[in-house]
Amino acid sequence: MVKLDRASGILLHIISLPGPNGIGDIGQEAYKFVDFLCECNQKIWQILPLTASEKPSPYSGTSAFAGNPILISLEKLVDAGLLVQSDIESSRPKFGHQIEIRKVLKWKYDILNRAYKNYKNNPKKLKNEIDAFIKKEQYWLDDYTLYMAIKSEQNNQSWSKWPKELKQRDKEALEQKRQEHASIIDEHIFLQYIFFHQWNQLKQYANEHEIIILGDMPVYVDYDSAPPDSFSVNGQLWNNPIYDWTGTLRKTNFDWWIKRLKKSLETVDVLRIDHFRGLEAYWAIPMGSDGKPVPPKKGSWVIACGDEFLTAVTKALGDDLPLIVEDLGFITQEVFDLREKYGLIGMRVLQFGFGTNGGNIYLPHNYTPNSVVYTGTHDNNTTIAWFRHNAKKKEKANVIKYLQKDEDELKRNINWDFIRAVHASVANTSIILFQDVLNLEEGCQMNDPAFTPDYEENWRWRFTWEQLTQKDKDKLQSLTQICGRYIIPEEPEEETLEELLQKPPGRPIEEPNA
Structure with missing residues (x-):
């Protein structure tokens, strides 16, 4: 089982960095972002997939x-x-x-x-x-x-x-x-x-x-689908082909997957596997008579070979793989059992925590140490915008009751209440959506999963350094220290004359030549 040290970090994809060339890249601004992480005592930079697209x-x-x-x-x-x-x-x-x-x-x-x-x-x-x-x-x-x-x-x-x-x-x-x-x-x-x-x-x-780089790997390469969920009542159609788990993959002992994981772990320090539940069972949408997929709601669950696959992976690459898995969405006990059997690190998202009363695994008092917790992910609206525009009436009431703040105050500062809540939790790793550090509102969401993945109104957001104030940097740094996610090395105390006299003599310092 892999365990992460108690630390915190920021979720920001490379393309969202500022710069003059229309899109963020791995040049000067990326180095500047690393410097910002250091200044604010963060230990993790979580990015999205780097693969060609x-x-x-x-x-x-x-x-x-x-x-x-x-x-x-x-x-x-x-x-x-x-x-x-x-x-x-x-x-x-x-x-x-x-x-x-x-x-x-x-x-x-x-x-x-x-x-x-x-x-x-x-x-x-x-x-x-x-x-x-x-x-x-x-x-x-x-x-x-x-x-x-x-x-x-x-x-x-x-x-x-x-x-x-x-x-x-x-x-x-x-x-x-x-x-x-x-x-x-x-x-x-x-x-x-x-x-x-x-x-x-x-x-x-x-x-x-x-600074640790936490990367991201999609389960699929280019055609997948999901059943109806909280993001889309009609389901999501991603146009990725599903895997031949019981055919070629099993016959080759999952060699392609093992090479893929090995390459990814050479590129980043820790890897998140997106849509982990697809390794246990996946939502398959058949093709219609017109050669196009039928509506996503008409798909069905198909059992995958997750147990065999992970056995082969751990045998080839070792038991202590630095893997985080996205165990979100429509999750069954079988998915949790698969994750636990191989000691993989799961995810919790605070925005998901207020839809029911009590017993919700996404609320901080139910977090476990070996997990990674988020204020929100790249698929979520900013925390301020979510509370103001997306949260249902019952969810807002639950937030008010849980955080013990009035609604007007939460409309202004709920992002920092969420950051404090995930930082103070027992989870070893907390990741903050960078938009929440910047106090951003509507119009700054990275991706809306209700649309198809190549919908051009998604994946457009970028920040500017002017949006990041010294006050917010100080607040992030302070919360990180207070919640024990960064320990400042103590300065050694100067020895007293009595202590110096009691020490055995060391090698004399030679006088410099005149």
């Missing part, structure tokens, strides 16, 4: 292994001599404060292509490093880069619409495409090398400052 949602990945080139820092490419600053500034569109993903993708990939061409003018500069990267990552890099090259040739259509010999992976056809598109493949290799090189530098900086 061509959609607004980081949970709609085109790969389970590749990094997302859109997160590459252009300024660090300038530092590396692969761009000049005028390359960026002369072509940069006028970006609004929120992320405009289509505009960002088009412009940024043009600039990254320019960096690749500059690299090709002097390939010897990085040859040894890229050759080593290819050798280490070949098990996923070959397929990913070929896939991206063919996808570009096929006008970015889904692979299911490709010619038969390509979508059925005919060896001769694929080899021909590999030769035809050697340059495009080489560029994708270059971008993956750059991404992981920059990311590893940032992670090293964080670790050197005693």
Whole structure:
């Protein structure tokens, strides 16, 4: 069983960092955020998936292994001599404060292509490093880069619409495409090398400052669905294919999954598995006669191979895996039993705690030490906006009664009441939604799960440093210390003359030469 030390952290995805290039990245602002975490005595930076995606949602990945080139820092490419600053500034569109993903993708990939061409003018500069990267990552890099090259040739259509010999992976056809598109493949290799090189530098900086990176891994790669829930009465349709648990995965002893987990744990320090309940049973939506999925409500639960899978994982990677699992939503006793059998760390979200009277596992007095607790997640509205606009009448009454505050006071400061409640709980780890530290209200939610994952009104929020006041930093730092989530090292007391006289003589200090 993995146990986390008593600590706290902030949930903020990379894309929500400020900066001039339309989207947050792993450059200067990310380092500045690490410095902020240190200043406020936080120990954890929780992010969302880093895997490649061509959609607004980081949970709609085109790969389970590749990094997302859109997160590459252009300024660090300038530092590396692969761009000049005028390359960026002369072509940069006028970006609004929120992320405009289509505009960002088009412009940024043009600039990254320019960096690749500059690299090709002097390939010897990085040859040894890229050759080593290819050798280490070949098990996923070959397929990913070929896939991206063919996808570009096929006008970015889904692979299911490709010619038969390509979508059925005919060896001769694929080899021909590999030769035809050697340059495009080489560029994708270059971008993956750059991404992981920059990311590893940032992670090293964080670790050197005693900050743990808590990553996130979607259960699926690109088609999943969920039954009706508190976010959507009609259910959610995510368009991710479900796994062949009892077929190929079981026959290969879950080798693909094990490689995926191993790669993820090389990239981050601790990993959260999104929608853990899908490892015990998943909601499957059949295809209709028109070739489209039926409404989500008409799906059904199908048992997965979670026990076999986790047995194989622990045998391959060890018992003490630093894994956190999202055991939220429609959870049965079987899901909790699976989590407990393998000693995995579960989640609690305070916003979920006020729908019933007493006995609710999401209320602080019911937390357990080996859990991670949140004010809210990327799927929740900010705490202030939730209380003002989303909480039902009964939920508001329960909040007022539980926190012993009047409604007007809570409308102003409920975010800090929630932060204090999760910090003061017995849970070893508390994670604060950064929007709650910034006292943000409506319009700052990262994702609304009632919409599909690639809905363009989601995944747009970014913060500015002007929103973070010294008063709020001091308040966060103070609460963290008071609740025992950061211990300030004590200054050694100066010895008295009597104590010095009682000490045995040490080596004399030599006088400096005159």
